[in-house]
Every structure is written in structure tokens, then in C-alpha cells.
Amino acid sequence: MINWPCILKLDRDDELIYLESESELNNECSGLILSHEDLVIDSEGFTYSIFYNGSNTELLNKQVQITVDDASKLIQRHEFCLAEVCLTKIQFETVSDAINCLK
Template sequence: MSSTPVWPAILKLEGDDELIFIASQSQLEGEVTDMIFSNEDILIDSEGASFLLSMENRQISLFRHTQRFNAAEVSGLIQAHEFCKAEVCLTKIHFPTVREAIAALALFKR
């Protein structure tokens, strides 16, 4: 069980169905510089591991969370994300692995 994320990953913010695709640690640091975090915000990596975020002195720290996400759960998060944008057919969104689900989110961004 790794204490660092396997990239790419997605950032799920509390109370928001929109997901943020994060390709690397450096992109995470760039994306979250001006964000205010909630205790419920979570980073989900390509293996389904989850991490809580904390920032101090503009330095981001990730803490391993006990919750693991499977492919169906990540597919559900992506369905909710895409429903917000209303751009794709939701019934066709299903992925066999967490890694494929997260990779597909990058394609949806284009």
C-alpha cells in the first residue's frame, strides 16, 4: 500500500460533482495553489487509493485515507461529473478499471 499517489489521479471536491483531472504531483501543486480545502476533499489515484489534502505555507501534503475506490465507484463519479456538463451519454460510461476511468476523464476534457 503506497503512501504516494499513482498518477494520474482525480480530485473530488466536497459537495461538487465536477472532477479535476490531475496528471502529476506538479500539476496538483499548480491546480490547488489558491484553493481552500475541506476535510472531505479527496484525491483518488489510478489504483483507487484515496488521499486527503492539506496545505501549509503554500506546500501541499497528501495523507493516505482508508477509503479505496473500485472501477464502478469511479465510473459513478465520472457519470455525475459528465452529467453536470451534459455532453455525453451517461449510460455508456463504464470502465473495467480505475486506471482506465481516470485516463478517460482526461479525454473528456478535450
């Protein structure tokens, strides 16, 4: 069971997309060309492959859970792209905290 909110991590792109719900995921996917390497990462750190058929998104649990350190690194790379925050100050207690900072 996916734990919302989530982030969308596109392959070869450090910018992340915050997703509050499955309907937001469907809206985002409708405007993207997805790769097999793109991931949804839920608030518990579980990763999912994305399959979009043109109207609905299906997520397949990859049985891999990222750590809070991995989540912090993703957020740091995301913020570096935006050039708005001091990267050394970006640290989180949980993956959920990391994802919610993008809200």
C-alpha cells in the same frame, strides 16, 4: 505511494479535476479553498486527504480504495454536470481507465 494520474474530488461538487502530476496538484490547490472532505483519488483507486500549506501539498492515505463501480459513478456525475455524454454508456474496466478518460 501515489499512482499518477489522479483526480481531485472536491466536497459537494460533482465536477472532477484531472491531475497528471504532483506539480499540477500544487497548482490547483493554490487557487482553491480546500475542505477536510476533499479527496485525491489515484489511478489504483486509493483515496488521500489533502493538506495544503500555501506552497506545498501533502497527501495522507486514507487506507480506502474505491471500486471501478465507484469510479464510474464519479465520472457519470462529472459528465452529467458537463451535459456532453450519454451517461449509460460510461463504464470502465479499471479505476485507471476511469481516471484517464478525463485527460
